[in-house]
Amino acid sequence: MTTYKTRNEVPLHEKWDLTDLYTDQEKWDEDYQHIQQIAQQLKAFDGEIHDGHSLYQFLKLNEELSFVFNKLYAYAMLSVDEDTRETKTQSLIDRAKHLSVKVSSSTSFFMPFLLSLEETTLNHYIESEKGLDYFKEDLLESFRYKAHVLSKEQEEVLSELGEALSVPGHTFGMINNADIKFGEVTNDNGERVELTRGMYSKLIEDENRDKRKEAYKAYYQPYVQLKNSIASTLSAAIKNNVTMAKIRKYPSALEKALFGDRVPKEVYENLISTTKNNIESMHKYTRLRKEKLKLDELRQYDLNVPLVSGVKQEISYDEAYGTMCKALAPLGEEYVSILKEFKEARYIDVRETPGKRSGAYNLGVYGVHPFILLNHQDDLDSLFTLAHECGHGAHSKLSSQHQPQITARYSIFVAEVASTVNEVLLINYLLNNEKNTEIRKHLLNHFIDQFKGTFFTQVMFAEFEMKTHEMAEKGMPLNVEVFNEIYETLFREYNGEDVVFDEEVKYGWSRIPHFYRPFYVYKYATGFASAIHLATKILEGDQETLESYIEFLKSGSSDYPLELLKKTGVDLTTPYPIENSLNKFNELVKELSEL
Incomplete structure (x- = not known):
């Protein structure tokens, strides 16, 4: 089991390569400026869409913005996750979030506008502008919600209430992540220590039944105490x-x-x-x-x-990768070659290091490629996690290769x-x-x-x-x-x-x-x-x-x-x-x- 004290100790081929997104900070900053300019241009369409041509111009510009923004946001998020303690990268994600709010407000007029149109008018726009064929399915999909959208004034009231309506979930999150104090358990040195979630997931699988019972009781203690609030x-x-x-x-x-x-x-x-x-x-x-x-x-x-x-x-990362590729051979050569590329082209960040985000995920970036975060522990669970995330990664890669931007993202379903x-x-x-x-x-x-x-x-x-x-x-x-x-x-x-x-x-x-x-x-x-x-x-x-x-x-x-x-x-x-x-x-x- 390899443990690394710093990110610098991790071999290069086991770290993802973020230069595939941006070669340096300057390029990121240029895109940041570019997005702000596009957002201004989009805002100018409010009240100015009167025909198929102007509708097409708006949608085309909006798609360009989302392409650049997704890349910019991905870079900030992936940089932060390498080491969540790093203030320089934290400021990147803060700027990206701030920009996201700006972008949303510059296009917030569009949905109410679209749904205020008569269906005949929308169809006329689509027929009159060749370019709208590309957006047609999406426009009609939005139209499906027409029966469930209220008047402009009512929608404004509901959006004002948005924050209030999310309070129950937010409150539970605060109780569950910030305020909860689990009971105490006995550690291996015989000392009483406060249980943490990480400890609980290990202790509940412990072979010693008394330890499991003690962890179970300590884990549920605050939930039972707070039962009425929750x-x-x-x-x-x-x-x-x-x-x-x-x-x-x-x-x-x-x-x-x-x-x-x-x-x-x-x-x-x-x-x-x-x-x-x-x-x-x-x-x-x-x-x-x-x-x-x-x-x-x-x-x-x-x-x-x-x-x-x-x-x-004990299963090393290289061994795990080889085993996975053999196991997935029934999916065909094209599929396995995609997985080999993930490793060779450094799409994967493999090792656990201090400050790195825990868990595992796949993030597909359209027009670039997927990025996979792991915290590989050289064991059976890690082998399964690798196969799992590479499944998401291959899905992202194949969808991006074979779909235009508008339909490349797959549904959570x-x-x-x-x-x-x-x-x-x-x-x-x-x-x-x-x-x-x-x-x-x-x-x-x-x-x-x-x-x-x-x-x-x-x-x-x-x-x-x-x-x-x-x-x-x-x-x-x-x-x-x-x-x-x-x-x-x-x-x-x-x-x-x-x-x-x-x-x-x-x-x-x-x-x-x-x-x-x-x-x-x-x-x-x-x-x-x-x-x-x-x-x-x-x-x-x-x-x-x-x-x-x-x-x-x-x-x-x-x-x-x-x-x-x-x-x-x-x-x-x-x-x-x-x-x-x-x-x-x-x-x-x-x-x-x-x-």
Whole structure:
């Protein structure tokens, strides 16, 4: 395991190359000035768009601005993430954010203007100006919202209220990130120390059950203490969603959230009902866990500990990269050559260094290439993270190469498909090439737990959101008791009768930040299920699926997400892809229990 004290110690080929964006600060400053000038020009169009030609001039200029701005912002963000303590780069991101506000205000007139047009007028503009063909889909897409947009004065009032409406989420963020003080735990030297989130994620997987229990109790302590305050912020957030849906004339808060992706609410309901109808394999896994851990009572703090101990593998970065490329060979030579380019051309920042942003992400920059941030630890988790982020990276790269700027960015709805397909191909490769029974068990356990977290837990959260919003829509009260009862019932339905409940279980709702971003988590589950379905077909050698999948990666947002997936054979309006992935889960659990 290599640890670096400074960024300078990291070998050059393991650091990304930001000169692909800007060779020096002067060029960045030039673009900054350039964007300010374009913003001024755009502002001058307010009240001056009277025909197809002026509409086209505005849109063309606006696209040029967003191209340059995305590059400028990416450079600032990536520079800061290399070392978040660096004041010089912090000032870059501050300037970029300030510029972003300027840019938004210079174009804020456009949406109300567009939606004030009659459809016949807009169509006349499009027909009269050849250049508008390029923007046509986007203009008509914006028009889809016309029925949900209010008068200019009402819209102004709502935008004034924007900040007030975001208070519940902001307050929860403050409680959760700044104010919360977890209880104390005993460290390895026998001293009492305050628990941190980082410590918790390690301790909850500790083989020592007393340590897990102590961490669990300490972690939930502040949430239980603050239950009424948090219930009040969550209740307010839900009521805000419901009120906004009503004001904007959507049938429900759920349908408002699904409108952008053109997802019918049946897809959401089908995800929940199909999962519930096939929940037995999840219960089977809970029973297996109880058996393997040799426990009389399985409790919530026993649900994360790995079932196989002592198989920590050291996997260097180069070895991990080679393994990933072999594992992804079923996706074809073009795909693997893209991944090799990521490494050779330094698109990836590999190592953890003091001050570097934690976690991992992929940032696609149109007209340049993707940038991937890792904090690689030379272990199995890091190998999976690498494959995951390279899935996002390849999706960004292929979409940018094959789509014009306007449709190059893919929707969040399909974002997790490419990353998960990579992970499924990777686990498959590792299992096929591993003879050691203990390591095989460890791999299966790793993937089953990931399946559980990305799929079952998210579906449970999605059902919690649906139930609580429906209650608000009927004018029923939302408070601690109501949230507790719904959450506890769902937790039992999803995890089975083998879990013995501690008092803390029912407060699970109080620590989930995603609940302040309504009806978002279900996308993890649909993306995961779609990926399992596709990867299974690709591994069976289905050539048609492989070709349509690569086509999908090149499609960006050239169609609505459900339509893009349908072209690959995944139809989320039917139970089939969900059932198919749950069958896969069942097979994994069966194989683990046989081992």
